[in-house]
Amino acid sequence: MSESTDPALPEDRTAPAGPAAEIAAGYAFTGPALDLGALLWDGACLPDRQIRIPLAMLNRHGLVAGATGTGKTKTLQLIAEQLSANGVPVFLADIKGDVSGITAPGTPGERIDERARDVAQIWEPTGYPGEFYSLGGIGPGIPLRSTVTSFGPVLMSKVLQLNQTQEQSLGLIFHYADTKGLELIDLKDLRAVVAFLVSDQGKPELKGIGGLSTVTAGVILRALTAFEQQGASEFFGEPEFDTSEFLRTAADGRGLVSVLELPAVQDKPQLFSTFLMWLLADLYNDLPEVGDLDKPKLVFFFDEAHLLFSGASKAFLASITQTVRLIRSKGVGVFFVTQTPKDVPADVLAQLGNRVQHALRAFTPDDAKALKATVKTFPRSAYDLEELLTGLGTGEAVITVLSENGAPTPVAATRLRAPQSLMGPVAAADLERAVKSSLLWSRYAEPVDRESAYEKISAEQAAAEAQAEAAAAAAEAEKEAKAAEKEAARAARSAPKPDPSLAEQVVGSGLFRSLARSIGTQLGREISRSIFGTARRRR
Numbered sequence: 256m257s258e259s260t261d262p263a264l265p266e267d268r269t270a271p272a273g274p275a276a277e278i279a280a281g282y283a284f285t286g287p288a289l290d291l292g293a294l295l296w297d298g299a300c301l302p303d304r305q306i307r308i309p310l311a312m313l314n315r316h317g318l319v320a321g322a323t324g325t326g327k328t329k330t331l332q333l334i335a336e337q338l339s340a341n342g343v344p345v346f347l348a349d350i351k352g353d354v355s356g357i358t359a360p361g362t363p364g365e366r367i368d369e370r371a372r373d374v375a376q377i378w379e380p381t382g383y384p385g386e387f388y389s390l391g392g393i394g395p396g397i398p399l400r401s402t403v404t405s406f407g408p409v410l411m412s413k414v415l416q417l418n419q420t421q422e423q424s425l426g427l428i429f430h431y432a433d434t435k436g437l438e439l440i441d442l443k444d445l446r447a448v449v450a451f452l453v454s455d456q457g458k459p460e461l462k463g464i465g466g467l468s469t470v471t472a473g474v475i476l477r478a479l480t481a482f483e484q485q486g487a488s489e490f491f492g493e494p495e496f497d498t499s500e501f502l503r504t505a506a507d508g509r510g511l512v513s514v515l516e517l518p519a520v521q522d523k524p525q526l527f528s529t530f531l532m533w534l535l536a537d538l539y540n541d542l543p544e545v546g547d548l549d550k551p552k553l554v555f556f557f558d559e560a561h562l563l564f565s566g567a568s569k570a571f572l573a574s575i576t577q578t579v580r581l582i583r584s585k586g587v588g589v590f591f592v593t594q595t596p597k598d599v600p601a602d603v604l605a606q607l608g609n610r611v612q613h614a615l616r617a618f619t620p621d622d623a624k625a626l627k628a629t630v631k632t633f634p635r636s637a638y639d640l641e642e643l644l645t646g647l648g649t650g651e652a653v654i655t656v657l658s659e660n661g662a663p664t665p666v667a668a669t670r671l672r673a674p675q676s677l678m679g680p681v682a683a684a685d686l687e688r689a690v691k692s693s694l695l696w697s698r699y700a701e702p703v704d705r706e707s708a709y710e711k712i713s714a715e716q717a718a719a720e721a722q723a724e725a726a727a728a729a730a731e732a733e734k735e736a737k738a739a740e741k742e743a744a745r746a747a748r749s750a751p752k753p754d755p756s757l758a759e760q761v762v763g764s765g766l767f768r769s770l771a772r773s774i775g776t777q778l779g780r781e782i783s784r785s786i787f788g789t790a791r792r793r794r
């Protein structure tokens with residue numbers, strides 16, 4: 256990156272004191288760095304002015320923003336590839352299904368050649384070592400699941416779209432289960448606990464919790480039922496995914512690229528965005544403090560990040576902010592990918608040291624406002640950013656990163672390099688083959704219903720009570736049969752009665768029975784919670 260002599264360029268662009276040279280000098284790092292592209296200045300692309308990002312600064316987080324179709328996903332792919340090449344594992348959420356191609360070599364072509372020439376890139380088609388995941392086994396990929404207890408009350412409130420009072424109440428319910436040492440494995444378990452607390456048997460317990468009303472518990476119960484009816488049961492249960500799988504490198508030393516395939520659950524944005532947050536919180540819980548490393552242990556790309564923040568509660572936002580702030584010293588970098596910086600709360604935005612801003616539109620007054628706000632989030636620069644940001648081409652961006660000493664680099668308009676892997680999805684058959692041949696497939700593919708564990712815990716009691724229960728059930732059944740006869744007679748005249756299946760399911764659940772048996776007793780070890788109220792992993 257010499258600054259003085261390049262006869263091919265006009266003098267004002269190469270002069271040491273010129274703005275282009277000054278900007279480029281801000282990117283002349285001494286340690287290893289990822290190559291993003293070449294500087295754009297005065298309408299020209301300058302291949303000898305390389306814009307880069309220090310590998311050691313990738314735990315300082317980042318934001319990739321821009322309107323749809325401007326190149327955000329390809330930027331993510333480009334950064335992910337180079338991280339992998341440098342031995343850094345990467346996690347990517349593949350929302351549109353267009354980043355699975357990172358595992359396959361890219362397709363050469365005229366446009367790639369042209370871009371490579373523009374930015375002085377030696378482009379070689381390359382696939383990177385990857386692993387494909389899916390949420391709860393919906394769609395192709397190794398199924399990722401979380402237990403309800405590990406997910407915790409804050410994240411659960413987010414997916415149930417509870418208001419603040421309800422969120423606090425759910426917190427009390429989790430706390431109740433925690434102090435009883437009750438592990439809530441799947442949604443059935445949580446529903447059983449809530450149903451128990453509002454039942455006649457559970458009423459005294461509910462009173463003991465304090466601050467939890469029957470009405471609110473009832474609302475939570477209905478929200479849970481609705482959530483289950485949307486097919487959410489698949490995402491909660493065991494085997495719970497161990498997020499340390501994301502931290503692996505391939506045999507050749509390259510970082511493993513973990514791709515979470517989300518197209519099949521695109522219609523559940525609240526769920527998948529909250530799930531991504533759980534993965535991050537879980538990593539945070541498990542990883543030790545390491546301070547600043549030569550390179551991160553993992554870089555986590557959070558695509559469509561606006562989904563995470565929209566409709567988020569105060570508690571939820573506070574937890575995100577805290578996670579992002581603290582996870583850095585555990586060696587994890589987080590990149591949010593979204594349309595405008597406005598999508599990200601100021602407290603989070605302030606912690607995103609590396610910025611790649613693609614083109615913004617300025618069609619509507621709202622667009623214009625967003626544009627002005629975006630410009631304000633950048634350091635002062637030699638460019639007219641408002642004009643620049645609306646005029647950038649596809650695969651071009653305005654960049655500022657943290658230099659090795661932690662100071663922001665000068666703002667640089669950049670033509671980005673082209674990803675060397677396939678831009679677009681891999682063939683479905685290839686994806687399927689990769690998934691089925693993964694060592695993780697056998698570990699995570701089959702869900703395990705551990706519901707019977709609770710009955711095991713109080714097996715002795717269960718045996719003693721089985722008879723009594725059977726007798727009671729028989730009596731109940733008889734009573735119900737009689738009631739049903741009467742009800743049937745009445746049915747023709749009266750309004751439709753509520754669906755009895757919920758009560759039946761709840762009373763039939765093993766957890767309910769063990770709860771009923773164990774009022775006042777401790778079932779297991781008290782569960783401790785961390786950031787987000789997520790539970791610590793049992794290892």
Ligand SMILES: Nc1ncnc2c1ncn2[C@@H]1O[C@H](COP(=O)(O)OP(=O)(O)O)[C@@H](O)[C@H]1O
Binds near residue numbers: 322328330650
């Ligand atoms: N760095 C790049 N190199 C080559 N082509 C690119 C690059 N960035 C974007 N493109 C082109 O632009 C298209 C849209 O980019 P994409 O990343 O999917 O946009 P976004 O994620 O912002 O909607 C890509 O399919 C590709 O053809």
Ligand SMILES: [Mg+2]
Binds near residue numbers: 327328351
């Ligand atoms: Mg995209």
